[in-house]
Structure formats: C-alpha cells, structure tokens
Amino acid sequence: MTEFIDVDVRPILRAGGEPFSIIMAALERLEPGEGLRLYAPFKPVPLFEVMASRGFAHRAAELEGGEWEIRFMPDDGSVEAPEPVFAASSEGDWPEPAVHLDNRDLDPPEPMVRILAALERLAPGQTLSALLSREPVFLFRELSKRGHQWRGGFTPQKDSYQLTVRVQP
Amino acid sequence: MIGTSLCRWAISYFAVAIVWLLLAEALMVVGFGFPNHDIGAPETLVIVHMVSIGWLSTVLCGALFQFVPVLVARPLYAERWTLPALALLTLGLMVLLAGFLALGGHINGPPWLLPIGAGLLIAGFALVVANLGMTLWSARPLPLPARFVAGGLACICVTAAFGGLFSLVLSGTAIGAQWPELLVSGVPIHALAGLGGWLTFTAMGVSYRLLAMFMLAPDGDARLGRLAWSAGIIALAVGLVGGALALWRMTGLNLAFLLAGTAALLSLAAYGRDVLGLYRTRKRRALELNTRMSLVALTSLIAVAILGAACLATGTFSSHVGALAFLLAFGWLTGLVLANLYKIVPFLTWLETYGPVMGRVPTPRVQDLVAERRASKWFVLFFAGSWTATLMLMIDAPLGFRVAVAAVMVATLGLSEEFIRARRLTDVAAAQRLPTGAAAPHLLVSRN
Numbered sequence: 001m002t003e004f005i006d007v008d009v010r011p012i013l014r015a016g017g018e019p020f021s022i023i024m025a026a027l028e029r030l031e032p033g034e035g036l037r038l039y040a041p042f043k044p045v046p047l048f049e050v051m052a053s054r055g056f057a058h059r060a061a062e063l064e065g066g067e068w069e070i071r072f073m074p075d076d077g078s079v080e081a082p083e084p085v086f087a088a089s090s091e092g093d094w095p096e097p098a099v100h101l102d103n104r105d106l107d108p109p110e111p112m113v114r115i116l117a118a119l120e121r122l123a124p125g126q127t128l129s130a131l132l133s134r135e136p137v138f139l140f141r142e143l144s145k146r147g148h149q150w151r152g153g154f155t156p157q158k159d160s161y162q163l164t165v166r167v168q169p
Numbered sequence: 170m171i172g173t174s175l176c177r178w179a180i181s182y183f184a185v186a187i188v189w190l191l192l193a194e195a196l197m198v199v200g201f202g203f204p205n206h207d208i209g210a211p212e213t214l215v216i217v218h219m220v221s222i223g224w225l226s227t228v229l230c231g232a233l234f235q236f237v238p239v240l241v242a243r244p245l246y247a248e249r250w251t252l253p254a255l256a257l258l259t260l261g262l263m264v265l266l267a268g269f270l271a272l273g274g275h276i277n278g279p280p281w282l283l284p285i286g287a288g289l290l291i292a293g294f295a296l297v298v299a300n301l302g303m304t305l306w307s308a309r310p311l312p313l314p315a316r317f318v319a320g321g322l323a324c325i326c327v328t329a330a331f332g333g334l335f336s337l338v339l340s341g342t343a344i345g346a347q348w349p350e351l352l353v354s355g356v357p358i359h360a361l362a363g364l365g366g367w368l369t370f371t372a373m374g375v376s377y378r379l380l381a382m383f384m385l386a387p388d389g390d391a392r393l394g395r396l397a398w399s400a401g402i403i404a405l406a407v408g409l410v411g412g413a414l415a416l417w418r419m420t421g422l423n424l425a426f427l428l429a430g431t432a433a434l435l436s437l438a439a440y441g442r443d444v445l446g447l448y449r450t451r452k453r454r455a456l457e458l459n460t461r462m463s464l465v466a467l468t469s470l471i472a473v474a475i476l477g478a479a480c481l482a483t484g485t486f487s488s489h490v491g492a493l494a495f496l497l498a499f500g501w502l503t504g505l506v507l508a509n510l511y512k513i514v515p516f517l518t519w520l521e522t523y524g525p526v527m528g529r530v531p532t533p534r535v536q537d538l539v540a541e542r543r544a545s546k547w548f549v550l551f552f553a554g555s556w557t558a559t560l561m562l563m564i565d566a567p568l569g570f571r572v573a574v575a576a577v578m579v580a581t582l583g584l585s586e587e588f589i590r591a592r593r594l595t596d597v598a599a600a601q602r603l604p605t606g607a608a609a610p611h612l613l614v615s616r617n
Binding site for chain 2: 045060061062104105107108109110112113115116117118119120133134135137138141142145159
C-alpha cells in the first residue's frame with residue numbers, strides 16, 4: 001500500500017497564490033514509495049504531465065462542489081506512462097507575460113493561429129498568456145513541435161482556460 | 170497536457186463510408202429491397218446493412234478515432250489498430266452481403282458466407298471497441314460526452330452478438346437450429362441496440378461537444394445532460410434486458426419496449442432541451458452551415474420520436490416501421506453525419522496543411538476551404554429528398570420513394586464533390602493555397 005502525504009492547495013489558490021512551488025517542495029520531501037494526495041479546487045490537468053515526467057501516475061476523483069482529490073503514486077509500470085512532452089518544466093518561476101491575449105470569443109482555429117503568431121514575435125525565454133474558451137488540444141502538439149513550454153488549466157469558475165506559454169530559451 | 174494529433178486513417182474511413190452510402194442509395198433507386206420487397210427479405214437486409222454498417226458505423230468509427238481523444242484529452246490507445254479494423258469491417262460486410270444475396274437466390278454461394286461475414290465484422294468491431302474502450306478507460310472519470318460514447322460501445326457489442334447468432338440461424342447451421350424463435354424476438358433487440366444505442370446514442374454524445382465547440386457555447390446544462398444520459402441508458406437497458414427475457418417468454422416484448430420507449434423519449438427531450446440551450450447561449454451569432462444542418466437533422470430525430478409515439482398509440486407501428494427506420498437512418502443520422510463531415514473534413518485538412526506553418530506565414534481560414542452557398546443547395550436537396558422518401562413510404566408509393574431517393578443520391582454526390590474540393594484545397598485562392606513549408610494533403614490519408 002502506498003502511504004500518502006496530503007497537500008491541500010485550495011486555500012492558497014483561493015487567496016490568489018501560486019501553489020506550484022509548494023507542491024514541488026512537498027514532492028522533494030517524499031520518502032521512496034510514498035505518494036502525494038492533492039486537494040485542488042479544479043482538476044489540475046497540466047500538473048499531471050509534470051508529475052508523470054517525475055515518475056508519478058495519478059488517480060483523480062471529483063469531490064463535492066467541483067473540487068478534486070488527486071492521488072499521485074510512484075509509477076511502478078502498472079499505469080502506462082504518457083508520451084514525454086515539453087510541457088510545464090519545473091524550473092523556477094517564469095517571467096511576467098510579455099503579451100496577454102483574450103481569445104475567448106474567436107472561432108476555432110483562430111485562437112491557435114493568434115497564439116502561434118504572437119509567439120513568433122517574442123524573444124527566447126519570454127512568456128505569453130492567453131485566455132481561451134476551451135482547452136486547445138490541437139495547439140499543444142504545435143507548441144511541443146516548436147519546443148515551447150506551457151502551463152495551463154481551467155479557471156476555478158471553469159468558464160475559461162488560462163494558458164501560459166514560454167518561448168524556448 | 171497531451172496534444173491531440175490527426176488520426177491518420179480517419180479520412181480513409183470517411184471515404185469508404187461514402188462509397189457504401191452511394192451504393193445503397195443506387196440500389197434503392199433501382200428498386201432493390203424494401204418497399205419493393207418484403208421488409209424482412211434478403212434484399213432489404215442488404216440495404217439495411219450497407220447503410221448501418223458500411224456507411225453509418227464506418228463513418229462513426231472514423232470520427233470516434235479522431236474525436237474520442239479530443240473528448241477525453243488522451244491519445245488513442247492504439248493508432249496502429251485503426252487500419253486493420255477498417256479492412257476487417259469492409260471485408261466482413263462484403264462477405265455478409267454476399268451471404269444475403271445467396272440467401273435471396275441472387276448468387277450461388279455456400280451457406281457459410283453469413284457466419285464468416287459476421288465473424289469478420291465482429292472481429293473488426295472488437296478492434297474498434299477495444300481501442301476506444303482502452304482510450305476511455307485511461308481517462309476515468311469520464312466527461313459527459315464520453316459517457317454517451319461508452320454506452321454506444323456497449324450497445325455495438327450487443328448488436329454484433331445478436332448479428333452473429335442470426336447468421337448461424339439464417340445459414341441453417343445445427344447451432345442455429347436450436348434457436349428457432351431468435352429471429353422473431355431478437356431482431357427488435359438487434360435493431361434497437363444498433364440504431365438506438367450504438368448509432369444514435371454515440372452521435373448524441375459527439376454532437377454535444379462538436380455543437381458547443383462550433384457555436385462557441387459554454388458547455389450544456391450538466392443536469393440536463395446527465396438526465397439525457399441516464400434516461401438513455403435506462404431505455405437501452407430495459408429494452409435489451411426486457412427483450413432478452415422475452416426470448417425465454419418471461420416478459421412480453423411489448424411491455425419492455427413501451428417502458429424503454431418512454432425512457433428514450435425522456436432522454437431525447439432532455440437532450441433536445443440542452444441543445445436548444447446551447448443554441449441560445451452561443452457566442453457566435455451567425456451559424457455556419459454545418460451547425461444549421463445539424464439542427465435540421467435534429468428535427469428529423471424529433472419527428473421520428475413524435476411519429477413513432479403516434480404510430481404506437483394508433484396501433485399502426487408495424488406497418489410504418491420501414492418509414493420510421495428510413496427517417497431515423499437518413500433524416501437524422503445521415504443528415505447529421507454529412508453536416509458534421511462538412512466541418513470535420515475541411516478542419517482536419519486545414520490542420521494538416523497549415524499546422525506546420527501557422528503563425529509564421531499568412532494562412533487561409535478554415536472557412537476559405539469551403540463554399541457554403543454552393544454546398545447549401547445540396548443539403549436542401551438532401552433533406553427534402555429524405556423527408557419526401559419517408560412520406561412516400563408512409564403512403565405506400567414505391568415509385569415516389571425511388572424518385573425521392575434519387576434526389577438524395579444526387580445530393581450525396583454533390584456533397585462528396587464538396588469534400589473532395591476541400592481536401593484538394595480547390596476553393597482556396599491560389600496565392601494562399603500552399604505557402605512555403607506547407608504540403609498539399611493526400612486525398613485519402615492524413616499525415617500525422
């Protein structure tokens with residue numbers, strides 16, 4: 001049986017904070033074989049990739065009120081590992097976005113075109129933030145092909161998707 | 170977050186499916202099958218399986234391979250299984266049809282054609298169900314549209330199992346001889362699971378997400394969606410379990426179907442109400458042709474529900490079942506599929522051609538790959554033809570039916586040409602068509 005260390009990021013997010021470093025710090029403290037149980041106000045999809053790249057499989061369960069409990073456990077090979085992508089590197093904080101885009105009212109695939117066009121004009125290491133009406137599933141492929149990194153997830157109200165992309169340094 | 174790529178063979182599935190649709194329409198135009206033959210005659214079975222397996226199931230499988238990964242944000246479990254599945258389904262259907270033709274005395278064929286054809290089809294569907302099922306399994310808990318797909322996948326298993334048993338009965342094998350009653354009670358279950366569960370339920374789930382995407386609407390009312398899903402599952406479960414019990418004379422078939430029908434109507438009402446809500450809360454005011462035509466197809470589904478209930482109430486259901494099945498298969502399912510292909514084919518083609526250069530050079534819009542004014546006349550002809558054909562079946566006018574299906578076939582040919590033009594980028598202004606770094610797509614296969 002996997003022992004779980006609990007991390008509740010709901011108060012941090014409600015206070016407008018950034019829980020990423022706290023999750024990573026908790027991860028550093030895990031003993032071999034231990035897992036991490038995370039409570040979040042929304043499904044932290046981008047985190048799954050980060051955790052997968054560190055050898056953790058996950059099981060997500062929705063709680064009352066749209067909140068989520070996610071158990072990350074050391075992947076012993078029983079769960080198929082997702083393909084490696086360049087998503088969301090864990091290295092430190094990214095610079096403030098140089099460009100903000102609100103693409104919520106654009107017809108698909110226009111949001112994707114604008115994001116890629118804006119990225120072409122950014123210098124290496126700069127970031128862009130975009131609001132979208134949906135998860136841009138076809139965009140991620142293009143981002144990883146071009147070597148960009150990204151973090152993203154639905155806003156707590158679930159009415160839009162917040163994406164931050166960093167141009168390959 | 171894993172990005173979704175193009176399914177290499179989805180376009181091939183669409184092309185094979187359209188060929189089957191045109192073949193079935195051509196046979197109906199020349200007077201092959203119902204209403205010129207008996208509704209249970211081998212000729213009718215040829216048409217029914219060309220439409221339900223060759224056209225609808227094949228096109229749905231292709232669409233699911235592309236869109237289930239989008240619905241659940243997971244890659245397809247085994248992309249390499251998609252081409253063998255297409256080959257098995259196509260070959261299996263050809264052998265099955267040959268079996269029906271032999272049964273009707275049109276060709277001389279050995280009796281094992283039907284079981285062999287059914288076996289190949291079951292193998293093909295097993296590959297499809299395993300592939301999509303494993304993809305869904307990796308993404309639990311499932312979002313609502315994906316749950317509809319899961320229900321549909323369960324139903325195709327039931328449909329295929331009954332189809333396999335029928336093939337044993339119809340080919341006169343010793344195993345089949347133990348089940349003389351199977352064809353009487355089993356056919357409604359086979360048809361309910363296939364048309365209602367697999368094709369309609371799955372189409373409802375996928376169209377939910379596509380309609381919301383293309384109308385720029387927020388996701389639908391979760392309570393209505395859950396009601397549509399659970400009432401639909403209850404309808405299918407009551408129909409299938411009740412039907413199976415009726416096989417052993419433990420319940421009446423009619424009672425089971427009455428209860429299932431009531432639950433199905435509740436499911437459709439919740440779904441229709443939810444789609445109407447999407448339409449009202451959409452951000453995109455001017456709707457594209459594919460969305461408008463999807464809504465027209467939905468009116469056919471509502472008409473089937475109303476007409477079906479009226480026929481049941483007046484006791485004329487059995488004499489109008491052919492007309493209702495035609496309206497369900499053409500007005501609703503075929504109409505919905507053609508409308509969505511009109512968006513999906515240009516969208517996938519656009520992504521394949523301009524994805525690599527997007528943001529670096531000016532690219533055309535997806536809308537530049539299509540000519541809606543030209544295509545809309547084909548859709549008008551298609552729906553007018555389908556509804557007229559249904560009416561002709563209702564008033565028992567076989568010649569009128571054939572003329573109406575001829576109009577449907579012309580419309581199908583017209584739309585096929587539109588899909589080919591989109592694939593070949595014919596309607597894109599020459600200066601924009603192939604910027605440096607972009608390569609023209611192949612007609613029948615996608616690069617992924």
